[in-house]
Amino acid sequence: MRLVFGLVLIIGVGLAGFAVFMAKDYIGAYQAQLDAERAARANAVPTVEVFVVNRGLRYGEQLTEADIRPVRWPENAIPDGTFRALAEIFPDGEKKFRTVLRAMEKDEALMQVKVTKPGADAGVSSRLSAGMRAFAIKVDVSSGVSGFLRPGDRVDVYWTGRGASELGGGTSGVTKLILPGVQLIAVDQIADSDQSAPTIARTVTVEVTPRQVAALAQAQATGNLSLSLVGAKDDTVSDAVEVDQSEFTGETVAKEKEVCTVRTRRGAEIIETQIACPE
Template sequence: MRMVFGLVLLVGVALAGSAVYMAQNYIGAYQDELARAQQDQARIVPTQTVYVAKRALKYGDQLKKDDVRPVAWPQTALPDGTFGDLAVLFPEDTDEPRLILRPMEPNEPLLMVKVTEPGDDIGLTSRLERGMRAFAIRVDVASGVSGFLRPGDRVDVYWTGRIEDGDRGQDMTQLIDTSVQLIAVDQNEESISGARIARTVTVSVRPEQVAALAQAQSTGTLSLALVGVGDDTQLSDIQVDQVSLLGLEQAAPRPQVAKERECSIRTRRGSEVVSISIPCTN
């Protein structure tokens, strides 16, 4: 009987030890998994719902609900002026549409500066940056790069006119402004396809450039040279006249020949007054 009791006790102690060992292993694995989960949670970037464009949107397009979709955007890289609520982007109290102010690519977030308020019209002022002014330049097929100008292009502006220098004058062409941005061609503010002969182009310039362009346009003719995409070449002062163009030497002014001095006296002979030349004494 005592042997049976001892055997049962021994078996019970063995089972208890095994249970404790298994429990320790389980608890250890659970703690490791919990620590791993906490580390993964720490690496997760907090996000916020932002509405982005589902397709390419161009200037002047009407924004519709089918054109947007919600995405989770990292809060640490959230642009200013995003839309996180569809009811704010498309208010229920109005049927007036929003229009696109700036072209957008697919998956680009919609920003307040890129769309109009519901019912607002698109004007040229929306394309002007702070401190800039819009100025219209008259062009034709020659001065307007054969009609290949587009809103958003950059051009160099050349002036051609006549400069008077005393009794003489000469025709001259001079660079007066570089990398000027076009914001409209005629009355078209969006991109156009194909060649189109414009009568006027509108550029975005600083106020002091407006004065220079206005003076140049009133005293001569302006020609535009299209600047390539990504071209940041700094141009120096460019000036060409007829003499330098043809490789001629500037003609020296003719010497002034001193006119010989003449002296005379007047005397009366009868009823006539006669002038008689005499040597000059001083």
């Protein structure tokens, strides 16, 4: 009997030791998992909800609620102009569509600059900023940068005409920069900035202030306008530029010598006498 009791006691102690070992191993694994989860949470990037498009969209297509969906986006990498609420995209009381201005690929973030206002089409008016106006400039293959202009490009506008000569009296041919860094919003009747094929335009439409509209209208009526394409990464502002004919021909116009005279009357005769001009 004592033998059986001792055997049972030994087995019990062995099982208890095994149970403690297994429990310790389980608790250690659980603690390791818990520590790993805490570390992952500490390194997790905060996210917010933004809207992306469900499919590829091209210029002129209508964007509806069926074309978008919300996703989680890293909070520190959200592009400017994204939408975070459906009510921002399709406000109450407005038409439930927008028109695409710039091509978008599937899962690309929906941004304000890539679509029109609710219910608007993709016309030129949808691209104008507040207080700005559209003005058309006549161009040809030479003045229009050989057809390499696209909506969204920036150009410097030069005027060529007759101006007062700085070298004496009269007028001379002159070319001057009148508007630097003007943005194009349409080329002919095309406002698609994703247009890649060069076209020989007859008109380009620029975004300018009302005062600049008056300046361009006057310049176009009194001379010829030419455009110079500004580089996409060029953020410099052009200084005042004015060139007359003498700068590239090397010719100079001499000032006429000033002649001073006095007139005296002798009866019915008027006598003109040359004198030294006063300083």
